Amino acid sequence: MKFGIAARRDREEALKLAYRVYDFLKVSGYDVYVDEEAHENFPHFSPDDVIPLERMDVDMMIVIGGDGSVLRVEHKIPKDIPILAINMGTLGFLAEVEPAETFFAISRVLEGDYFIDERMKIRTFVEGLKIPDALNDVVVLTGIPGKITHLKYYIDGELAEEIRADGLIISTPTGSTAYALSAGGPLVDPRLHAILLVPLAPVALTARPLVVPDSSSIEIEVLTEREIILTVDGQFYTQLPPHSRIRIEKSPRKTRFVRFSKRIYPKYTLKIKKKF
Numbered sequence: 001m002k003f004g005i006a007a008r009r010d011r012e013e014a015l016k017l018a019y020r021v022y023d024f025l026k027v028s029g030y031d032v033y034v035d036e037e038a039h040e041n042f043p044h045f046s047p048d049d050v051i052p053l054e055r056m057d058v059d060m061m062i063v064i065g066g067d068g069s070v071l072r073v074e075h076k077i078p079k080d081i082p083i084l085a086i087n088m089g090t091l092g093f094l095a096e097v098e099p100a101e102t103f104f105a106i107s108r109v110l111e112g113d114y115f116i117d118e119r120m121k122i123r124t125f126v127e128g129l130k131i132p133d134a135l136n137d138v139v140v141l142t143g144i145p146g147k148i149t150h151l152k153y154y155i156d157g158e159l160a161e162e163i164r165a166d167g168l169i170i171s172t173p174t175g176s177t178a179y180a181l182s183a184g185g186p187l188v189d190p191r192l193h194a195i196l197l198v199p200l201a202p203v204a205l206t207a208r209p210l211v212v213p214d215s216s217s218i219e220i221e222v223l224t225e226r227e228i229i230l231t232v233d234g235q236f237y238t239q240l241p242p243h244s245r246i247r248i249e250k251s252p253r254k255t256r257f258v259r260f261s262k263r264i265y266p267k268y269t270l271k272i273k274k275k276f
Contacts, residue, residue: 001110004058004081006035006073007042007088008065014088015042017099018064022049024103028110033058035073053077060084060109060258064102067178068234070094074255075132075235082116084109084258093177096259108260117259119174119190120214123251124232126244133251134232136175140220140246141167141200143227143239148203150223155216165202167228170195170218170248174255179234185209189264195250220246 003025007018018038022045025032032049039050053076060082063073066089074083086102087095097105108114121133142149152162171180176188176196185198186209193214199207212218222228222244230246231237240246 001060002031002033002058004033004035004053004056004061004077005038006053006061006063006065006069007038008069009037009041011065011088012042013099014064014069017086017088017102018042018062019044021062021064021102021106024106031058056081062086062106064088064099066090066092067094071135071233071235074135075233080253080256082256082258091177094174094257096257105260109258114258114260115262117257118254119257120172120193121251121253121255122170122172122195122248123253124230125247125249126230126240129238131230131238132232132236133253134170134175135172135255136178136233137169137171137180138248139167139169139179139200139231140222141229141231142224143229147226149226149228152221152223153197154219154221155210155212157217157219160197160210161199161207163199163202163204163207165199165207167200168220169198169200170220171198172196175233180209183209186211191264195248214250216249218248220248222246 005018008014034045034050036050036052039045056077062084063070064086070085085095086097121135123133124131124138148164150164169180173188173190173192180198183198183200194211195214198209225242227239
């Protein structure tokens, strides 16, 4: 079994734990490769085991960091490699393991005592652009802070809403605990097959979040005369010209997480209350 390791680059505790995991697996006789950015910030890994995430060809990724670290890795690895996420962030909704549980969790992995939790992703189509799939969300934003954008969005070809707002969040159930939650969207059970549309600071109070089946085709028509910004999971950004049309659908790809328990509640709902 081959492992890849990545860690939060701005936190020494995460890098030190990454090295301990690396050393444990190496001593145990496994092939282990380390993200080159982790090595740049903690140059104690063997240079022979250091490769960029884009070239990781392993059986499992161990990611030590917060949700942002998980999303960074998920966007860069070339295949749907299972991810074991160890939380060293603020919320850690994508993480399965707390730091104190790290080596117990790894021992369970080595014994085969785990399962794979597959999470849906969404795909964005804009003419002339290649845009990565989103695990959390795609966000259409005004290109000038303080200026609203004017959008229409259609569900399966039918007009669903016309809004003037700071933007629109299109989220997976996994992403319902991220930006969509901050904008007033609902918590959505990650087992549901759905896509959320959440207006961001709309002018009209009647513009409310909408949940649609994940089989839906969502088309966004930009009516603003200014450029807008499109973001994916906070990892990818691009500017789009006025009057762009954006289509969003369920992706054929999925993100695969290593899990040890199938329980969703109360961990899922109470984590926010405990942190805030």
